[in-house]
Structures are given as structure tokens and as C-alpha cells.
Amino acid sequence: MGRVLRWDVLVGALLVAVFAGGSLATPGFATVSNLSFALGDLGEIALIALAMTLLVVAAEVDLSVASVLGLSSALVGALWDAGLAIETIVPLVVLVGAACGLVNGLLVTRLGLPSLAVTIGTLALYRGLAYVVLGDKAVAQFPPQYTALAVDDVPGTFVPYPVALFVLLAVITGVALHATGFGRSLYAIGAQEQAAFFAGIRVKRIKLLLFVLSGTVAAFAGVVFTLRYGSARADNGLGIELAVIAAVLLGGVDFDGGKGTLGGVIAGVLLIGLLRNLLMLNDVSTEIQSVVTGLLLIVSVLTPRLLALVRSRRPVLKGSS
Amino acid sequence: MSDPPALALANVSKSFGAVRALREVSLELFAGQTHALAGENGAGKSTLVKTLAGVHRPDSGQVLRGGEPVTFASPADAQRAGVAVIYQEPTLFPDLSVAENIFMGRQPRATLGRIDRGAMRARAGELFARLGVTLDPEQPARGLSIADQQLVEIAKAISRDARVLVMDEPTAALSGNEVARLFSVVEALREDGCAILFISHRLDEIFALCRRVTTLRDGALVATEPVSGLTHDDLIRRMVGRDLGALYPKQDTRPGEVALRVDRLTREGVFTDVSFQVRRGEIVALAGLVGAGRSEVARAVFGIDRWDAGTVTVAGRPLPAGSPTAAMGAGLALVPEDRRQQGLVMELSIERNIGLTGLRSLRRGLTVSRAAERDRARDWALRLRLKYGRLADGVGVLSGGNQQKVVLAKWLATGPSVLIVDEPTRGIDVGTKAEVHRLLSELAGQGIAVLMISSDLPEVLGMADRVLVMHEGRLTAEIPRAEATEESVMAAATGTGRAA
Ligand SMILES: Nc1ncnc2c1ncn2[C@@H]1O[C@H](COP(=O)(O)OP(=O)(O)OP(=O)(O)O)[C@@H](O)[C@H]1O
Ligand SMILES: [Mg+2]
Numbered sequence: 001m002g003r004v005l006r007w008d009v010l011v012g013a014l015l016v017a018v019f020a021g022g023s024l025a026t027p028g029f030a031t032v033s034n035l036s037f038a039l040g041d042l043g044e045i046a047l048i049a050l051a052m053t054l055l056v057v058a059a060e061v062d063l064s065v066a067s068v069l070g071l072s073s074a075l076v077g078a079l080w081d082a083g084l085a086i087e088t089i090v091p092l093v094v095l096v097g098a099a100c101g102l103v104n105g106l107l108v109t110r111l112g113l114p115s116l117a118v119t120i121g122t123l124a125l126y127r128g129l130a131y132v133v134l135g136d137k138a139v140a141q142f143p144p145q146y147t148a149l150a151v152d153d154v155p156g157t158f159v160p161y162p163v164a165l166f167v168l169l170a171v172i173t174g175v176a177l178h179a180t181g182f183g184r185s186l187y188a189i190g191a192q193e194q195a196a197f198f199a200g201i202r203v204k205r206i207k208l209l210l211f212v213l214s215g216t217v218a219a220f221a222g223v224v225f226t227l228r229y230g231s232a233r234a235d236n237g238l239g240i241e242l243a244v245i246a247a248v249l250l251g252g253v254d255f256d257g258g259k260g261t262l263g264g265v266i267a268g269v270l271l272i273g274l275l276r277n278l279l280m281l282n283d284v285s286t287e288i289q290s291v292v293t294g295l296l297l298i299v300s301v302l303t304p305r306l307l308a309l310v311r312s313r314r315p316v317l318k319g320s321s
Numbered sequence: 322m323s324d325p326p327a328l329a330l331a332n333v334s335k336s337f338g339a340v341r342a343l344r345e346v347s348l349e350l351f352a353g354q355t356h357a358l359a360g361e362n363g364a365g366k367s368t369l370v371k372t373l374a375g376v377h378r379p380d381s382g383q384v385l386r387g388g389e390p391v392t393f394a395s396p397a398d399a400q401r402a403g404v405a406v407i408y409q410e411p412t413l414f415p416d417l418s419v420a421e422n423i424f425m426g427r428q429p430r431a432t433l434g435r436i437d438r439g440a441m442r443a444r445a446g447e448l449f450a451r452l453g454v455t456l457d458p459e460q461p462a463r464g465l466s467i468a469d470q471q472l473v474e475i476a477k478a479i480s481r482d483a484r485v486l487v488m489d490e491p492t493a494a495l496s497g498n499e500v501a502r503l504f505s506v507v508e509a510l511r512e513d514g515c516a517i518l519f520i521s522h523r524l525d526e527i528f529a530l531c532r533r534v535t536t537l538r539d540g541a542l543v544a545t546e547p548v549s550g551l552t553h554d555d556l557i558r559r560m561v562g563r564d565l566g567a568l569y570p571k572q573d574t575r576p577g578e579v580a581l582r583v584d585r586l587t588r589e590g591v592f593t594d595v596s597f598q599v600r601r602g603e604i605v606a607l608a609g610l611v612g613a614g615r616s617e618v619a620r621a622v623f624g625i626d627r628w629d630a631g632t633v634t635v636a637g638r639p640l641p642a643g644s645p646t647a648a649m650g651a652g653l654a655l656v657p658e659d660r661r662q663q664g665l666v667m668e669l670s671i672e673r674n675i676g677l678t679g680l681r682s683l684r685r686g687l688t689v690s691r692a693a694e695r696d697r698a699r700d701w702a703l704r705l706r707l708k709y710g711r712l713a714d715g716v717g718v719l720s721g722g723n724q725q726k727v728v729l730a731k732w733l734a735t736g737p738s739v740l741i742v743d744e745p746t747r748g749i750d751v752g753t754k755a756e757v758h759r760l761l762s763e764l765a766g767q768g769i770a771v772l773m774i775s776s777d778l779p780e781v782l783g784m785a786d787r788v789l790v791m792h793e794g795r796l797t798a799e800i801p802r803a804e805a806t807e808e809s810v811m812a813a814a815t816g817t818g819r820a821a
Contacts, residue, residue: 179688181680188677191668198625198663199677199731200649258668 007252007304008264015271022278029281036158040151040228042273043162044069044221044237046266048244049251050166050173051214053265055115056248057177058210059190059257060108063119065218065244067126068100069237072222074130077139077232086146090223097219098212100126105211109204115211123241130234139232150227162224174262182206190257239290246293247272250300272296325388327352327516328373328404328485333382335368337718340710342368344541345382350485350516355507357527357548358520360537361560361750362722363708366520367409369537370489373518374406375399405478409489409721409748410661411470415463420445422462423477448476452506466611468499475506486510487518490721492526493748496611496776497811504530522722522750523777524553536560561752568751569783570759572766576786577601580770581653581739583622586631591617592794595631599739599770604761606785607774609814613791615774616658619741623655624648635739649678652738656728656745658774664728665716672698672712675731701730706756722749729757733764740764743774758784778807792816 023030048065055062072093079089100122107118154164177183188196189203197203226232251268253260272293279289326349335343342365350356358366371377373384375393383390386402393399399406413422420441421428429444431437445458454472462470471491478486488507492500507530511517519531527534528548536543536559543559581599586592592614599605607615621628627643634640635651648655657663665674676683676694683693698712705726709719716727725748732740745761746754761784765771775781781788788805790798790813798813 175688181684181689184673184677184680184689187669187673188666192662192666194662195664195666196677197645198655198657200645201677201680202646258666 007307008261008267011250011252011264011267011271015267015274018271018274018278022274026278026281029278032158034277034281036153036160038273038277039163040160041277042269043150043160043166043228044225045240045243045247045272046166046269047162047169047221047224048214048218048240049247049265049269050169050262051210051217052244052248053251053253053260053262054173054177054186055210055214056245056253056255057190057257057260058186058207059193060115060207060210061119061245061255062101062104062115062211062214062218063241063245064100064104064122064126065214065221066237066239066241067123067130068097068215068218069222069225069240070234071100071126071130071133072097072219073226073232073236074134074234076223076226077137078133080142080232081139086142090220093223094216094219097215097217097222099215100219101212101215102208104215105208108211109208127234127238134232134234136234140230142227142230147227147230150224162228170262170266177262186210187258190254190259192258242290242297243272243276243293246297246300250296252304254304255301268300324352326350326385327387329385329388330369330372330379331383331385333369333372333379333384335365335372335377335380338710341540343372343379343537344539346537346540346542347382348518348535348542348545350518352484352514352516353511354533355511355517355519355531357531357534358518358537359524359527359534359556359560361752362726362748363720364537364560364750365540366537367489367720368540370406370408370487370518370520373399373404373485373487375404400481400483403482403484404487405481405483405485406487407471407474407478407489407491409493411467411474413462413465413470413473416461418459418461419456419465419473420458422473423448423458423480425477427481444480445476448480451479452476452509454502454506466499467494468496468503468611471495471503472506475510479510483515485516485518489520490522490748491519492521492523493721494744497778499611500526522748522754524556524751527556528553538562557751560750568755568758569780570755570762571604571784572762574602574765574786576603577768580636581622581772582632582634583618584632584634586618586621586628586633588617588621588626588628591626592621592791595791595796597789597796597799599772601738601768601770602765603786604765604771604773604784606781606788607772607791608776608778608781608788608810609791611776613814614794615791616743618791619655619743619772619774620657622648623653623741625655649735654678654732654735654737654740656732656740656742658743658747660724660728664731665724667715667717669716670713671702671707671709671716671719671727674716674727675701675734678731678735697734698730701734705730705760706753722753725749726753729760733760737769739770739772741772741774744776745773746775746777746780754780778810781805781810782807790814 028034075093075096076089104119104122107113108115149161151160153160185201185206188201193203225236247268248265249255250271251265253265275292276289329349331347332345333343334345346369360366372379375396375398384393391402423445424441428436429440442458449456456469456472491503507517521527531548533545534548535545538560577600579598580601584596586595595618609615620626622633624643624645624647632639635653640651641647661667672695675698679697680689683689695712707726708723716724746757749757761771782805786802788800788810789796790810792814800809
């Protein structure tokens with residue numbers, strides 16, 4: 001029963017509705033160039049959401065992703081200033097991201113601390129480090145052949161390179177989550193960690209891996225972000241962890257773990273992207289944009305519970321009729 | 322009997338989707354009588370209980386209280402009408418104290434509506450005195466044994482002046498003394514005029530405690546009759562619908578080489594210097610009182626907990642401490658005692674749960690083969706006679722005994738060379754119990770080494786080639802099959818017997 005009431009299907013329908021509404025109400029919305037821009041503008045959030053989905057399914061969370069993005073951006077700037085080649089900088093920075101993730105992961109798995117607390121701490125820590133690295137200055141003047149990579153379309157398509165990369169990674173993540181033993185383990189860990197451990201699943205090792213993955217992806221997103229804006233700053237990506245988490249929860253992943261699909265998350269990401277784009281086209285201030293993100297977050301946490309309530313009522317109603 | 326029944330069901334039916342859990346069932350409970358409800362796993366016993374408790378509303382038929390039709394829209398309604406239920410799974414709040422649990426939602430008040438802790442503690446103390454048990458009202462519910470948790474539930478029931486007490490498999494997790502204590506409490510309540518409904522898969526208990534028995538099969542009523550005229554076999558025939566083979570079909574086997582060797586294993590403060598071995602083809606029972614450290618030894622051997630000293634060797638190779646993955650790789654399997662926390666992921670489906678221990682062997686290329694996963698589940702569901710709707714159903718909707726079968730399936734499917742089972746037949750009906758025993762015996766016959774922890778003494782005596790007995794964290798006796806009797810095992814388990 002209730003196939004129609006499934007959350008990810010609902011979000012998909014909402015996505016279509018927002019798209020249709022936007023096309024009618026806002027001129028310039030449903031154009032190829034705007035949509036291509038909107039997608040590109042979503043790149044970092046979308047990339048980070050992939051790793052975040054895996055974490056939340058396993059009942060963990062990484063709030064430090066935006067700070068890792070900022071640290072990565074600051075490092076790109078500082079190292080470029082120091083005269084290193086981009087080809088050297090990118091692997092270095094991604095490695096630093098992995099290390100940030102490793103610290104999160106070790107604190108959670110070795111010391112048994114809750115990831116919410118740990119990553120709020122490192123959220124402040126990593127952003128602080130970003131300022132230590134670059135101060136409040138901005139580093140620009142990246143060579144156009146690199147910045148072009150972050151904005152140009154794959155030749156012959158309307159798909160920007162970061163989006164193409166996202167599609168590739170999304171397919172890999174989707175397969176990993178929904179079709180492999182690794183994915184099965186994540187759901188088991190998220191739903192009942194003890195039973196997963198008793199079944200011989202290496203719970204700690206898997207969680208550590210997820211945090212490292214999250215840090216790595218966030219650092220790479222930092223590179224994309226820097227090149228896309230052509231500007232390295234310590235405050236880049238401030239606060240986007242909320243948009244990422246809103247997208248993941250909106251996509252139907254349960255914050256308590258063990259539930260959700262990647263398809264739902266992708267719908268959630270797109271929905272947030274379209275809404276942000278619509279608000280921008282209509283000259284709505286960033287403060288209001290942040291209000292909207294906040295509301296979406298609350299709605300996405302609340303609605304599934306309400307739905308569950310409605311569902312659990314049903315048999316009773318039927319029985320009494 | 323002229324008085325109307327204290328509580329009754331009249332032609333009650335209840336379905337969950339395609340599953341007809343109850344079909345036109347009638348049942349009458351009288352004041353001052355203990356009534357038994359018997360039936361196989363999934364027969365509908367717990368569903369009946371939940372209907373009496375206001376958790377489920379009947380699809381058709383009526384609930385009658387003192388002869389009058391009533392509608393319990395919620396468990397609170399049923400409680401107000403004097404119906405108290407002790408569910409198959411305990412429902413206490415682990416972080417609250419015993420007293421707070423008893424008076425949940427009805428705390429005695431002092432001035433300004435503050436909770437009167439002193440009065441609460443005193444009244445909880447009175448209740449325990451009336452029940453003749455010693456429990457500290459201030460203690461948090463977490464860490465109470467299941468037996469004590471049930472006593473708290475019973476105290477809760479009498480504090481509400483319950484006139485009807487329903488107990489769904491209260492003894493499943495209890496040892497002998499605890500059962501005896503529970504029975505004396507129940508007897509006292511019955512003499513006070515309570516109507517009692519008692520569910521158990523242990524037939525002896527039904528014969529010892531109850532006046533009448535109602536048997537369900539596949540949701541339908543088979544018979545309601547006095548216990549006095551019945552034999553065990555009669556009751557089993559009503560439940561199963563056929564005659565049952567031997568309950569303890571132990572085959573003789575010739576033990577092979579040592580498969581599992583545990584040498585001077587110690588975990589500080591939990592168990593000390595435990596040494597034993599299990600040979601291929603042998604069933605070795607680990608007996609003892611609840612809390613003697615049996616499950617803890619099993620957990621350490623399987624790598625769930627670390628050990629501080631000693632060695633574990635499987636087929637001649639030492640196992641690293643603290644790695645279930647390594648233990649599984651060496652051919653060990655552990656069917657744990659707590660199926661809800663350790664055995665199953667309740668949110669996942671039957672097939673996913675059974676597949677969880679075989680993610681590697683179910684792999685085709687990079688991905689898990691759904692077909693292979695389903696085949697594995699279907700195969701074992703069939704072999705264990707699992708009662709289910711679809712394999713994709715959540716394991717949480719299965720009846721308690723059928724959940725236990727899924728745990729067994731999950732581990733047997735790994736094809737272990739050493740199988741450790743912790744209370745393998747807890748909550749399982751007689752028919753399936755015989756089935757599980759046959760299976761264990763068969764597995765031993767195929768050369769698997771079986772280590773069985775059980776609080777069910779007849780099961781220990783009936784199935785084991787050797788009985789190891791633990792007392793307060795130490796191995797106190799090793800008794801060969803020929804010498805194992807209830808007396809010799811109990812003497813060693815309570816520490817009154819000879820030393821090993
Ligand atoms: N909420 C539910 N949704 C779907 N099916 C259910 C639900 N509750 C019970 N069932 C099904 O109804 C049947 C009866 O289950 P019930 O729990 O009453 O059995 P039981 O007699 O108590 O068994 P056991 O001895 O194993 O505890 C089973 O087939 C079970 O799977
Ligand atoms: Mg039951």
C-alpha cells in the first residue's frame with residue numbers, strides 16, 4: 001500500500017510542480033542557459049550531498065563539510081600564491097580534506113563521541129584554520145584554462161563539467177548504496193548498529209571510511225567552488241552544510257539512519273537548487289533564501305513523521321468503518 | 322458459573338493485510354481463575370492480547386467487560402477498565418527509576434503539583450512488599466534482569482488495581498527460580514480475585530498454573546477446555562494438528578577432532594579461567610543460572626567483547642580478540658540471546674536480515690545478487706518452517722517465535738563449522754522446538770561443533786553430549802551425558818555441588 005504516499009515520490013512530484021510553476025511565473029527561468037547555470041551553481045552542494053547521504057543512512061552526520069570546503073579554498077589560494085602548479089595543488093588539497101575527515105572519523109569511532117558534537121567542533125576548527133591559512137584576503141587571477149573547467153559545458157552538451165562529474169559520482173554512489181554489500185551494511189548500521197556488529201560487519205572501519213570520504217569530497221568541492229568563482233577565500237561556502245543536509249533530509253533520508261534512497265536525495269538537491277534559482281531571479285535577498293532553506297529543513301523532518309502518523313491511523317479507521 | 326466473565330472476546334476477527342491473525346475467536350476470563358492460551362508461533366496469541374489491551378481494534382466481533390460490550394480505543398482505555406498487560410517484549414523506560422516507571426503518568430503529587438518522590442518511593446516499596454520481592458525503587462530500570470523488569474510491570478499492574486492481568490510469554494527469558502517466584506506472585510493475585518491470562522510455550526507451566534486452556538491454530542480457536550483432563554500430547558496435537566515426533570531427537574555421533582578450544586579465558590570481573598573444548602560432531606551445553614557468565618563467554622569467543630587473558634583456537638588456529646569478522650571467517654557463528662538488539666535489524670526485511678551474514682557470498686561481480694539473496698532466504702524459511710507473508714516484509718511484523726527462526730536462519734546460512742547458540746529455542750513453540758533440536762542434532766551429525774547455552778534444563782539434558790556448568794563466572798563442572806541429571810546440573814549451577 002501507500003506507494004503514492006512514498007516520500008521520495010512526493011518530492012519528485014513537488015520538483016515537477018516547482019518547475020512548472022517557475023516556468024509560468026518567472027520569465028527567463030525555463031531557458032537552457034539559466035537551467036544550465038542553476039545546475040552549475042548547485043555543483044558543490046550536490047557533490048557533498050552524495051557523501052552526506054551515505055553518512056546519514058549510517059546514522060552519522062558531518063557538519064564540518066562547508067568548513068573543509070573553505071579550508072580547501074584557502075589552501076588553493078595560498079599555494080597558488082606560493083607559486084605551485086594547479087596540478088600539484090589539487091591532490092594536496094584533497095589529501096588535506098581526507099585528513100580532516102579522518103580526524104572526524106577517529107574522534108567518532110575511537111572515542112565514541114557523537115558525530116553531531118564532533119563535527120560542530122571541527123566546523124569551527126577547520127573554518128578557523130582557513131583564516132589562519134589565508135586571512136581575509138582573496139586570491140584571484142587563476143589561469144582561464146582552469147576556471148573554464150569549472151563553468152564550461154562538456155563539448156556538444158549543455159552540461160557543465162562539474163555536473164557531468166556529479167552524474168558520474170551519483171551513479172557510482174547509487175550503485176554502492178543500493179546494490180552492493182557495502183550499501184546493505186550502511187542500512188543495517190543505521191537501523192540497528194549492534195545487530196550489524198553481531199553480523200560481522202566492520203562498523204567502525206566503515207564509519208571511518210565514510211568520514212574520510214566526506215572530507216575528501218568536501219575538499220574537492222572547495223576546488224570546484226574556487227575555480228568557478230575564480231576567487232579563493234577563507235569564507236567560501238559559509239553555511240552550505242545546512243543546504244546539503246536540507247537536501248538529504250528533504251530527499252527522504254531519515255536523520256535517525258537506516259532509511260532513504262539516493263534518488264530521493266537527488267530530487268531533494270534539485271528542488272533546493274530550483275528554489276534558490278527562482279528566489280535569485282526574483283531578486284529575493286539572501287536572508288530570505290536562508291529562511292526558505294531553514295523552513296524546508298523543518299518541513300522535511302516533520303512531514304515524514306506526519307505521514308507515518310496518518311498511515312498508522314489508517315487500519316484503525318478501516319477497522320471501525 | 323453465574324458471574325459474567327471479567328473480560329471476554331466474542332467472535333473477534335483481526336487481519337493484517339492478507340494475514341488473518343484471528344478468525345472469530347471467543348474467549349472468557351473469570352475472576353479468580355488462571356487461563357492459558359496456547360498455540361504455535363504466529364497462531365495469533367499476541368494479536369489476541371493486543372486486542373484485549375486496546376492496541377488493536379477488532380475488524381469484527383466484540384470485547385466484553387463484565388458482560389457489557391466495550392470499545393477500547395487505546396491502551397489507556399483498557400488500563401482504565403482494569404486490564405493490565407505484560408507484553409512479550411518489556412516496555413519499561415530504561416533511564417527512569419523503578420518507582421517512576423510504576424507510577425508513569427500518575428505520580429503522587431505534593432504541593433504546587435510537584436512530584437512527591439518520597440510518597441512514590443514508599444508506595445513502590447509497599448507494592449514490592451505485597452508481592453514479597455526485594456527490589457530497590459530508586460534503581461534505574463536499565464540493568465534490571467528480565468525477571469525483575471516483569472515484576473516491575475506486575476507492580477505497575479496492581480498499583481492500577483488491575484482486575485485482569487494478561488501475561489504474554491512472561492517466562493520465556495526466566496530461569497527456574499525466577500519462574501517459581503513469578504508463579505507465587507501470580508497465585509497470590511489470583512487468590513485476590515484477579516482474572517489472569519497466561520501464555521507460554523512451556524507446557525509444564527500451563528499444567529502447573531492454569532485451570533483452563535484455550536488453543537489457537539492459524540488464528541482460529543481449536544478448543545477451550547479444563548487442563549485437568551489433558552495430557553501433554555493432547556495439547557500438542559491441538560496446537561500442531563498432528564502427532565509430534567521426539568522433542569529431543571539426539572543422534573549418537575562419534576566426536577571428531579577438536580574444533581573449538583578455549584583456554585584459560587578471562588575477562589576481568591565477568592568470567593575467570595574458563596577452559597573447555599568442543600569436538601566436531603559434539604553438542605556441548607553450557608548450563609548455569611542467568612547471570613553466571615555463559616552469554617559473556619560466548620560473546621568473547623565470537624569477538625563481540627575483548628578478553629583480557631587466555632586463548633581461543635578454532636581448528637588449530639588462534640583467533641584474534643575482539644573481531645566478529647575474523648571469528649566468522651574462521652567458521653564461527655553466534656546466535657545471540659537478544660534478538661531485537663543483536664540478532665535482527667528490525668527495520669529491514671526478512672530476506673535482508675538473512676542475507677546480512679552473507680554479503681560476500683551473495684556477491685555477483687560488484688553487486689549483491691537479489692536473486693541469490695532471495696533464494697537463500699526462501700531456502701532457509703522453508704527448512705525452518707517460517708511463517709511469513711512475503712520475504713520482503715519487515716521482520717518486525719513476524720510473531721516472536723518466527724523472528725527467532727530468522728535469526729537461526731541467518732546464521733545457519735553461513736554454513737558454520739562451530740555453531741554457538743544462546744537460548745536457541747527461547748519463545749519457540751513445541752513443534753518448532755523439536756524441529757530446531759532435530760536441526761542441531763543433524764548439524765552435529767554432519768560434523769559441526771555445537772555449543773549450546775540454555776536455561777531450559779530438559780533441553781540441556783535431552784540434547785547435550787556433555788554439560789559444562791558455570792557458576793559466578795567460573796566453570797564449576799563438566800558432566801558427561803550419562804551422568805547428567807537435573808540434580809547434578811542444578812547442584813553445580815548453584816555452587817552446592819562438587820567441584821570440577
Ligand atoms: N502489525 C502486524 N502487521 C502485520 N502482520 C502482523 C502484525 N502483527 C502480527 N502479524 C501477523 O499475525 C500473525 C499472528 O501473530 P502473533 O504475534 O499474534 O502470533 P503469536 O501467536 O503471538 O506467536 P509467538 O508464539 O511467536 O509469539 C503472524 O503471522 C504475524 O506475522
Ligand atoms: Mg506472541
